[in-house]
Amino acid sequence: MDLVNHLEGRLLFAVPKKGRLLTAALNLLEGADIQFKRENRLDIALVKNLPIALVFLPAADIPTFVGEGRVDLGITGLDQVQEHDAGVRAIARARRMSNQWSPKADEKPQGCETVMELGFGACKLQVQAPAKGEYAEGKDLIGKNIGTSFVHLAAEYFARLELEAEGYKSDIDSALVAGRKLRTKIIELSGSVEAACALGVADGIVDLVESGETMKAAGLKAIDTVVDTSAILIKSKAPSNPAMVELIAARIGGVITAQKYVLCQYNVPRSQLVEATKVTPGKRAPTVTSLEEEGWVAVSAMVEKKRIAPVMDDLSKIGATDILVLDIHNSRSS
Numbered sequence: 229m230d231l232v233n234h235l236e237g238r239l240l241f242a243v244p245k246k247g248r249l250l251t252a253a254l255n256l257l258e259g260a261d262i263q264f265k266r267e268n269r270l271d272i273a274l275v276k277n278l279p280i281a282l283v284f285l286p287a288a289d290i291p292t293f294v295g296e297g298r299v300d301l302g303i304t305g306l307d308q309v310q311e312h313d314a315g316v317r318a319i320a321r322a323r324r325m326s327n328q329w330s331p332k333a334d335e336k337p338q339g340c341e342t343v344m345e346l347g348f349g350a351c352k353l354q355v356q357a358p359a360k361g362e363y364a365e366g367k368d369l370i371g372k373n374i375g376t377s378f379v380h381l382a383a384e385y386f387a388r389l390e391l392e393a394e395g396y397k398s399d400i401d402s403a404l405v406a407g408r409k410l411r412t413k414i415i416e417l418s419g420s421v422e423a424a425c426a427l428g429v430a431d432g433i434v435d436l437v438e439s440g441e442t443m444k445a446a447g448l449k450a451i452d453t454v455v456d457t458s459a460i461l462i463k464s465k466a467p468s469n470p471a472m473v474e475l476i477a478a479r480i481g482g483v484i485t486a487q488k489y490v491l492c493q494y495n496v497p498r499s500q501l502v503e504a505t506k507v508t509p510g511k512r513a514p515t516v517t518s519l520e521e522e523g524w525v526a527v528s529a530m531v532e533k534k535r536i537a538p539v540m541d542d543l544s545k546i547g548a549t550d551i552l553v554l555d556i557h558n559s560r561s562s
């Protein structure tokens with residue numbers, strides 16, 4: 229089937245085609261009941277049960293497609309969105325400087341809007357330098373060679389430091405740093421950035437760190453954080469079908485809530501209900517029902533998964549019994 233000719237009327241949804249975000253993104257789609265079959269080597273898949281087409285793209289390119297309004301929704305890292313935005317600022321500045329900038333009245337609004345954080349893909353974009361070297365802070369690397377795949381964010385980071393070194397205050401306008409001519413040399417690398425210092429290509433790097441293992445193995449230390457990032461759902465500023473965007477966002481939001489919370493049910497003496505409610509306030513409020521036994525109530529409340537063990541300890545302490553913890557398969561709050 230010629231998929232490209234079957235896209236008419238479908239909302240386009242960009243998903244990372246490989247890498248760190250792929251598996252978690254596919255799990256989210258499954259939880260949201262977005263059913264599709266991806267043919268071998270094809271980067272477009274029609275969704276069977278909704279008027280949507282999935283477009284599999286590199287995480288780094290998704291902000292461009294969404295930001296230009298070519299694709300309505302996307303899953304990517306905040307780092308990638310910020311890198312894209314920094315690139316747009318640099319181009320805008322270059323155009324302004326060369327007097328080529330003329331806004332068109334009929335132009336579609338550009339840029340991505342964050343719909344929600346997705347709760348996976350957490351890592352940090354950090355400035356790193358040799359662990360045994362002389363560089364201890366970002367400003368020590370001014371005028372040096374910096375290897376990175378995040379050239380625009382790295383350039384803005386060093387532009388800020390260079391301006392600060394020249395006496396500017398620390399809350400410098402982003403329009404001033406974007407596309408600024410630098411003393412620091414930003415060297416674009418597309419992967420294995422951590423090798424750049426050991427091989428003499430760079431004095432420092434700007435790269436992602438999750439566990440810190442790669443950085444440690446390469447003899448590097450983190451000296452500053454540029455972006456604290458995780459995966460986000462983004463939408464274009466002028467989506468083709470806003471109602472479908474809302475529907476998908478609500479479904480994905482429900483899956484994320486379900487992944488984050490468990491349902492805690494227990495019995496407690498009514499005299500302890502105020503204390504119990506403090507321990508399990510629920511998302512809005514706990515559900516309280518009377519028990520056949522005089523003076524007792526049954527309580528049910530959503531609790532963050534990561535807090536459930538101490539919550540159970542506290543409930544036991546105040547006299548709760550029959551404490552059950554149930555997984556939530558899916559949820560919807562509005």
Ligand SMILES: Nc1ncnc2c1ncn2[C@@H]1O[C@H](COP(=O)(O)OP(=O)(O)OP(=O)(O)O)[C@@H](O)[C@H]1O
Nearest residue numbers: 246247248249286287305307308349350351436438
């Ligand atoms: N340990 C990690 N290292 C890199 N990225 C991570 C990590 N953990 C989460 N991410 C997120 O995953 C996104 C995609 O990175 P990843 O390296 O997997 O992409 P990719 O498309 O395979 O790119 P490349 O081919 O350049 O490696 C990053 O922008 C970041 O938001």
Ligand SMILES: O=P(O)(O)OC[C@H]1O[C@H](OP(=O)(O)OP(=O)(O)O)[C@H](O)[C@@H]1O
Nearest residue numbers: 419420421436437438439440441442443
């Ligand atoms: O802190 P860690 O858990 O060790 O993860 C960080 C590493 O992971 C990423 O690289 P990736 O493995 O995606 O390969 P790449 O170097 O080719 O981008 C990133 O660029 C770091 O090198």
